[in-house]
Amino acid sequence: MTRSDPNQAWRTVHAEARAARRRRHAGLIAIVTATLALIAPPGLAAEAPDFKGATVTVVNAGKACFFAIVEVFGLLLPREEVSVRPDRPGLKVAEISVDPGETVTAGQPLARLNLPEGGTTLVQAPIAGVVSASSAVIGAVASAKGEPLFSIIARNKFDLVGQVPVRDLSKLAINQTATIKIVGADELTGKVRRVSATVDPPSQLGQVYITVNASKRLLANSSGRAMITTGESCGVSVPLTAVLYGSAGTVVQVVRRQLVETRRVETGLMSGGQIEIREGLAEGDVVVARAGALLREGDPVRPVTATDAKAK
16 A cells, blocks of 8 residues: 655645636736726727727818909900091091001001191001001001091000809909919909999809909900909818718718717818818817728727828
């Protein structure tokens, strides 16, 4: 009969006790970890190494000023064109002093006509400007009532005359500033000079006359475009791509504590790829730069700025 070793039995009992204590400790750690995960704030959970969430590019809502613009397409027309005729009928053209396209001063001779009783008389420019047309031919009879000998664009002043929809006509007012681009010319400035009080019934378009400020000579009947500033608004701004339009209204997706929040907003003016947010956002709010239907309220995300995204 083999005698048992009392020391060995004692060591076995102690080993089993230690193993039991380790199991109890492991169980307590698991319980505490699970409890902390339930009660920890969202920001703390987001910092866990095993956090999962889509990476999204974000921007901060900033401040910007937007301008309300009415766009007008039209033709460049002389503001005033003066017709020049002889005072007496039946006089023949003896000499022509200017050609179309030339600039003249007030009182400058334009042509010389033969008088029936002998001698000649001068036809002079009544106003300074540019000669836009001439029907004068040496030896031909100059009419006192028919086609003018010369036409002069007074002081080389032009209007851009265009038509705008009735919805925009009410936004226009005298002296509003305009940026004007004429084909073949540099960018010019101008002001609204006249706005039509009526519209064409079939087209529902009304005319607007815009004074063109130019130091260089312009060409009549050239086509152009005017951008008329009708108002200004300064407020919160985000990229156009950050705004979603749907049955639930207009929304942006804000990131707070690395979770998505859907905010309903009221939009305003647009310019240069940005849109004004009149209600629903504050300056500095972090928004998803390219909002999408795949992101929903409460979704965890990993936000990165546009600069960081490019660096990667």
